[in-house]
Amino acid sequence: MKFSAISDVHVKVAGDQAEEVLLTFLRNPDVQSSDIIFLLGDIFDLMIGPHSQYFVRYQNYFDEIKLIISQGKRICYIQGNHDFHLKNLYNKFFIVHKDLDSSLFSLAPYFEYNDGGKKIYLCHGDDIELNNPGYKIFKAIVTSPPLRFYANNLMPHFLIKSVGEYSAEKSRKRNNKRYTTESDLTPVKMNFRESAEVLFRKKPYDVIVCGHSHVKDYYQSPSGFEYVNNGYAQHSKTYISIENGNISFKPIF
Numbered sequence: 371m372k373f374s375a376i377s378d379v380h381v382k383v384a385g386d387q388a389e390e391v392l393l394t395f396l397r398n399p400d401v402q403s404s405d406i407i408f409l410l411g412d413i414f415d416l417m418i419g420p421h422s423q424y425f426v427r428y429q430n431y432f433d434e435i436k437l438i439i440s441q442g443k444r445i446c447y448i449q450g451n452h453d454f455h456l457k458n459l460y461n462k463f464f465i466v467h468k469d470l471d472s473s474l475f476s477l478a479p480y481f482e483y484n485d486g487g488k489k490i491y492l493c494h495g496d497d498i499e500l501n502n503p504g505y506k507i508f509k510a511i512v513t514s515p516p517l518r519f520y521a522n523n524l525m526p527h528f529l530i531k532s533v534g535e536y537s538a539e540k541s542r543k544r545n546n547k548r549y550t551t552e553s554d555l556t557p558v559k560m561n562f563r564e565s566a567e568v569l570f571r572k573k574p575y576d577v578i579v580c581g582h583s584h585v586k587d588y589y590q591s592p593s594g595f596e597y598v599n600n601g602y603a604q605h606s607k608t609y610i611s612i613e614n615g616n617i618s619f620k621p622i623f
C-alpha cells in the first residue's frame with residue numbers, strides 16, 4: 371500500500387502560502403495515487419466546530435477532498451490543536467454531497483495500519499508528547515464534553531476567530547524561535563524522539579508518524595522502531611510517503 375501524510379500546514383486564509391502548500395499536496399499525482407491520504411492535524415490554523423462558513427472560506431480544500439473521495443481514495447484526518455470538534459462539519463459536508471461515499475473519510479485520534487510487514491502508528495503528536503503538562507490541561511479542557519457541546523452548538527464564529535488569533539500569535543513566536551538556530555530545535559527534536567520511545571515501550575510499533583513539533587525528523591531508534599515527523603509544512607515543503615513500509619520525504623513542489 372501507499373500512504374501519503376502531511377500535518378501542520380496551518381492554513382489561515384484562502385490564497386496564503388499555506389493553502390498553496392496544502393492544495394499542491396492534494397493535487398500531486400503521487401499523493402492522489404496513494405491508497406490513503408493522511409491529514410495529521412493542524413492542517414488549518416483555525417477550524418473549530420461545524421460552522422458552514424468554513425465551506426466558503428476553504429472552498430478550494432473542500433473541492434479537492436470531494437474530488438479525491440469521488441475517485442474512491444481514502445482520507446484519514448486526525449484533529450490537531452488548531453482544528454478540532456470537526457465531526458459535525460464533515461457530517462454536514464456529506465449531507466450536502468450525498469453522491470460521495472462518506473465511509474472513505476475517517477476522523478480519529480490516531481490510526482494504526484499493518485503494511486509491508488510493519489505496524490504503523492499515525493497521530494498528531496500532542497497526545498504522546500512528554501514534558502508538557504500545561505498543554506495537557508489545555509487539551510483536556512478544550513476537548514471535554516461541555517466544551518465540545520459549546521463548540522458545536524453555541525460558540526459564535528467571531529469568538530473562534532479571536533481564539534485563533536491568540537493561538538496564531540503564540541505559534542508565530544514559537545516558530546520564529548524554533549527556526550532561528552539548529553540548537554533551538556534540538557531539545558524539541560529530542561523530546562519527541564523520547565516521547566516515541568515511551569510510546570514504543572507501551573506498544574511496540576515499527577513506525578511512529580507524528581506532527582505537532584514543527585521539527586522535521588527521521589530517526590531510527592536503537593529500540594528497533596522508526597520515528598518520522600514532517601515538521602512545519604510551509605518550511606519543509608515536503609510530505610511523508612510510506613510505500614510498502616518504506617518511509618521517505620517527498621517534495622511538494
Ligand SMILES: [Mn+2]
Binds near residue numbers: 412451496582
Ligand atoms: Mn499541533
